[in-house]
Amino acid sequence: MCTGTYWRNAWKYQNRTYRHFGWDNGTLLANLLAVATALGLPAKVVCGFVDATVNRLLDVDAQREVTFSWVAIGYDSSLPPPPPEEVSPLGFETVPLSRTEIDYPRMREMHDASSLHSPAEVAAWRGRTPLTKLPPPRGPVVQLRPLSDAEIPRDPIEQVILRRGSSRKFARTPITLVQLSTMLDRATHGIHADFLDPMGSLLNHLYLIVNAVEGVEPGAYVFHRDRRLIECLKPGNFRAQAGYLGLEQALPADAAVNIFFMADLRAILQRFGNRGYRAVQLEAGILGGKIYLGAYAQHLGATGLTFYDDDVVKFFPPHAEGKSAIFLVAVGNSAKSKTISG
Numbered sequence: 001m002c003t004g005t006y007w008r009n010a011w012k013y014q015n016r017t018y019r020h021f022g023w024d025n026g027t028l029l030a031n032l033l034a035v036a037t038a039l040g041l042p043a044k045v046v047c048g049f050v051d052a053t054v055n056r057l058l059d060v061d062a063q064r065e066v067t068f069s070w071v072a073i074g075y076d077s078s079l080p081p082p083p084p085e086e087v088s089p090l091g092f093e094t095v096p097l098s099r100t101e102i103d104y105p106r107m108r109e110m111h112d113a114s115s116l117h118s119p120a121e122v123a124a125w126r127g128r129t130p131l132t133k134l135p136p137p138r139g140p141v142v143q144l145r146p147l148s149d150a151e152i153p154r155d156p157i158e159q160v161i162l163r164r165g166s167s168r169k170f171a172r173t174p175i176t177l178v179q180l181s182t183m184l185d186r187a188t189h190g191i192h193a194d195f196l197d198p199m200g201s202l203l204n205h206l207y208l209i210v211n212a213v214e215g216v217e218p219g220a221y222v223f224h225r226d227r228r229l230i231e232c233l234k235p236g237n238f239r240a241q242a243g244y245l246g247l248e249q250a251l252p253a254d255a256a257v258n259i260f261f262m263a264d265l266r267a268i269l270q271r272f273g274n275r276g277y278r279a280v281q282l283e284a285g286i287l288g289g290k291i292y293l294g295a296y297a298q299h300l301g302a303t304g305l306t307f308y309d310d311d312v313v314k315f316f317p318p319h320a321e322g323k324s325a326i327f328l329v330a331v332g333n334s335a336k337s338k339t340i341s342g
């Protein structure tokens, strides 16, 4: 079970921290799912549960820390043991993160508004993923050329996870189309999760600002997963715009490519209610985490980033109209840097 602690990010991102629950938890789950796959263990992400019961079981102070997801790992053909008659609180002591904390009540409101209260609500939550299709490509397309199973890097997953970090500075040097293709392809094969059915469905669509990929004209693109290609929405050098959209940071301006996760929240909330918001953030975090792994497996760098929501949507018109910006990962060749921006 994974929990999120509001203050861990709220000291910096205030109420916006609510999204980081999904992003950070997803980043962590990407690593965990990759290791489970390497060990041959089935693993399924569970986002639907009765919140209050689980928080009580873990004995977290739900004013400050809440359960966000579970992962069911492995299998056992025997029936589970009967539940104990009484569940006593864990009562673990925790070390305070700071001497004082600032409370941001809107995050708790958001969490309460997306909580499930009964097993019936949990049962209704599972599956029936709302699928939003992209219109067929109308602009110029670039066919992806991912590495085959025989060609992919052979480093063990543990090594890639240890190598992984968040790039603090990118060199303005290009990556190859094969590297980009491999990251996009491998990250989007599908996630076993209670809100994704059939397996392979996804809530997010991927939009790209290509700054420097060999053989690809710089510009704005959308990824057609089913066709394994990227479609050019507008050509151009958008390094300055990428820097602005990524909250005026140098990282997205210097990166070789910026991958934006966008989703049609209306369709998602219609099907899943408010809890759909948790699912879409978590899914983006997992996909982003897989892109991190795909980057570091190929000795590239990556970093998650925050962004100006509405301006991202406006940058990809009319294609992204009606969608919301969910998450951003920048990828490129890491450059050595002494500065830490956070």
Ligand SMILES: Cc1cc2nc3c(=O)[nH]c(=O)nc-3n(C[C@H](O)[C@H](O)[C@H](O)COP(=O)(O)O)c2cc1C
Pocket (backbone or CB within 6 Å): 023, 024, 027, 164, 165, 166, 167, 249, 251, 303, 304, 305, 306, 341, 342
């Ligand atoms: C979901 C996510 C969002 C992030 N957002 C930003 C950001 O907006 N700006 C930034 O400079 N770094 C950002 N980072 C990088 C973090 O500062 C960095 O990940 C953190 O220090 C943890 O280190 P690690 O990813 O190297 O393990 C983000 C990382 C993740 C995983």
